[in-house]
Structure formats: C-alpha cells, structure tokens
Amino acid sequence: MIIKFKEKAKPEEIALLRDVLQNQGFSIHESTGTLITLFGVIGDTSKFDPNSLYVYDFIETVLRVQEPYKQVNRKFHPEDTIINVKGVQIGGKNVVALAGPCAVESLEQMQSIAPLVKAAGAKILRAGAYKPRTSPYSFQGLGEKGLKILGQIGREYSLPVVSELMSIEDIPLFIENVDIIQIGARNMQNFSLLKEVGKLDKPVLLKRGMANTIEEWLMSAEYIFAGGNDKVILCDRGIRTFETSTRNTLDISSIPVLKKLSHLPVIVDPSHAAGRWEFIESMSRAAVAAGADGLIIEVHPDPEKALSDGQQSLKPERFSTLMQSCRLVAGAIGRTME
Numbered sequence: 272m273i274i275k276f277k278e279k280a281k282p283e284e285i286a287l288l289r290d291v292l293q294n295q296g297f298s299i300h301e302s303t304g305t306l307i308t309l310f311g312v313i314g315d316t317s318k319f320d321p322n323s324l325y326v327y328d329f330i331e332t333v334l335r336v337q338e339p340y341k342q343v344n345r346k347f348h349p350e351d352t353i354i355n356v357k358g359v360q361i362g363g364k365n366v367v368a369l370a371g372p373c374a375v376e377s378l379e380q381m382q383s384i385a386p387l388v389k390a391a392g393a394k395i396l397r398a399g400a401y402k403p404r405t406s407p408y409s410f411q412g413l414g415e416k417g418l419k420i421l422g423q424i425g426r427e428y429s430l431p432v433v434s435e436l437m438s439i440e441d442i443p444l445f446i447e448n449v450d451i452i453q454i455g456a457r458n459m460q461n462f463s464l465l466k467e468v469g470k471l472d473k474p475v476l477l478k479r480g481m482a483n484t485i486e487e488w489l490m491s492a493e494y495i496f497a498g499g500n501d502k503v504i505l506c507d508r509g510i511r512t513f514e515t516s517t518r519n520t521l522d523i524s525s526i527p528v529l530k531k532l533s534h535l536p537v538i539v540d541p542s543h544a545a546g547r548w549e550f551i552e553s554m555s556r557a558a559v560a561a562g563a564d565g566l567i568i569e570v571h572p573d574p575e576k577a578l579s580d581g582q583q584s585l586k587p588e589r590f591s592t593l594m595q596s597c598r599l600v601a602g603a604i605g606r607t608m609e
C-alpha cells in the first residue's frame with residue numbers, strides 16, 4: 272500500500288501517521304521528495320481498509336500495490352536511485368563502464384589491465400576471485416589471494432572494484448577488499464546469500480539468473496532491501512533461449528521494463544550475454560541506446576592466454592574503441608559517458 276501526503280502535510284502529521292501504522296504492526300518505507308512525501312506500507316495490508324485513512328485531511332491518495340515487490344517498486348520511490356561507489360555515481364545521467372578480466376589470474380595481469388581500462392574510461396574495475404565454473408576441473412579462481420590482489424590494484428589505480436561472492440563465509444573478506452559485491456546469475460535465487468548481503472552496508476550488483484523472469488529478479492532485489500541494504504544495482508547478462516549462436520540471448524527489453532517497474536539502476540553485461548568478443552561492441556551500443564545506466568565488460572590484456580572466458584574478452588584497444596562509440600550513443604540520447 273502506498274500513501275501519498277498532500278504537499279502541505281506537516282512533519283508532525285507525517286509522524287502521527289507513521290505511529291498509527293507502526294502500532295498496527297506495519298513497517299514504513301518513507302520517500303521524501305522536494306514537495307511530496309510517500310509512505311510505502313509493508314506488511315499484510317489485505318485486511319486493512321485504505322479508505323479509512325482519508326479521515327486525515329493531510330492525505331492525498333492511498334493505493335494498493337499489486338506487485339509482490341514493494342521497496343524496489345518505482346511506485347514506492349518515484350525518483351531514480353543513484354548509487355555512489357566511492358564517488359562514482361551509478362544510475363544518474365552519466366553511463367558508467369565497469370571493466371576488467373573475467374578472473375584475477377596474477378598480480379602482473381591486474382597491474383597490466385587496470386591502467387588500460389582506466390585510460391579508456393572505465394570507472395570501476397571488475398575481476399572474479401571465486402569463479403562459478405560449470406566444470407570442477409576448470410580454473411576456479413585464486414580465491415582469497417585473488418581478492419586481495421584486486422583490492423590492492425583498485426587502491427593503486429584509484430578504481431573501486433567489484434567481484435563475485437559465492438559463499439556466506441567469505442563475506443568478511445569481501446567487506447575488506449571490494450567496493451561492490453556481485454551476486455552472480457547462478458546465485459540470483461540463493462536466498463540465504465541474499466539475506467546476508469541484505470545486512471551489509473555495501474552496494475550489491477545483482478545479476479539476472481539465466482532462466483529468471485524480471486519479476487523473480489526484482490523479488491531477489493527485494494530480499495536484499497528487506498534486510499536493510501538499499502544499494503542494489505541490477506545487471507542483465509542474457510538469458511537462456513532456444514538460440515545457440517550466442518552464449519545467451521541479451522534481453523534488451525528488460526532495460527525499459529525495469530526502468531518502468533523499479534527505481535534501481537540497471538546495467539548490462541554484454542560479455543556473458545554474447546559469449547563472443549566480436550558481438551560485444553554492437554550489443555553495448557544497443558544497451559546504452561535502450562537506457563542502461565552502465566556496462567560491465569570483460570577486458571583481458573591477452574585474451575588468448577586467459578584462464579577463463581578468453582573468447583568473450585576484449586583486447587584493451589577494442590575496449591577503447593567501444594567506449595568511444597558508446598559515448599556517441601550516450602550523447603545522442605542526452606546522456607554522458609565520461
């Protein structure tokens with residue numbers, strides 16, 4: 272249920288209603304705009320009569336929300352959410368690039384790639400240390416050592432870093448070494464993991480599960496919000512379809528759909544969607560044109576020698592070309608890509 276106050280509602284009237292609702296067992300998610308205050312009422316409102324609230328003359332409207340997700344719903348929070356990661360804003364006018372290798376392989380590899388992606392315009396460095404590989408015999412990532420290398424390189428080049436968390440027990444290491452915690456496609460509905468990251472004060476990059484609907488994805492974001500963490504960035508990385516020419520099918524339509532349904536920033540990972548480096552640039556341009564707030568792209572100093580996902584990793588020069596062409600697209604729709 273959403274309650275919209277009249278423009279002239281006084282702070283004491285807002286406080287009064289907060290008390291009334293909390294005393295009935297509801298929790299309140301408050302959204303204060305420049306003119307209007309909204310309450311998102313969370314709890315079982317099925318037996319509550321919304322009309323009863325019109326007794327107060329400071330209430331404009333009361334409406335029921337049909338969608339099962341509440342706090343991530345745009346109806347609860349009409350303005351776009353902007354997430355600040357060490358001074359980098361995700362969700363504003365500027366389209367942000369996050370780039371780096373699929374996995375941390377060595378200190379030298381990270382030292383060679385970080386300045387190159389930064390020079391091309393990436394604002395955040397990505398690299399996995401715990402890799403969710405299909406085969407147990409494939410490279411699994413450097414684990415703690417890799418996460419520490421990533422943290423160190425991020426500090427050295429003043430780039431915030433993002434890496435994927437797979438287990439609850441590694442959370443302390445992530446708190447110390449990364450600026451954004453990635454929840455990968457395979458863990459989008461790992462509800463225990465979502466509950467734990469919900470308790471943290473760290474941005475979470477929540478990837479779409481490869482066979483999940485947008486509603487299921489928003490419900491996963493809701494889990495993180497329900498724990499108190501409201502810094503969620505959604506990332507589409509393609510979904511499974513009947514098509515086999517690409518690794519996954521990039522669902523470009525998820526961008527405008529999410530923008531309508533939710534206030535959260537939306538970014539796109541064309542690398543895991545396409546699975547082939549040659550398609551990344553055009554898919555990136557399409558994502559920016561469709562309204563994505565950012566791109567997360569795999570870039571490797573030497574893709575032929577990459578320990579994972581070399582076939583979809585861009586060489587640094589190609590990443591730089593991609594950035595230039597995406598900047599033009601961003602400019603064409605009134606955004607920037609600085």
Ligand code: PEP
Nearest residue numbers: 399455456457478508543
């Ligand atoms: C990744 O970003 O390294 C990754 C494994 O992505 P996804 O979870 O989208 O497959």
Ligand code: MN
Nearest residue numbers: 373569579580
């Ligand atoms: Mn990868």
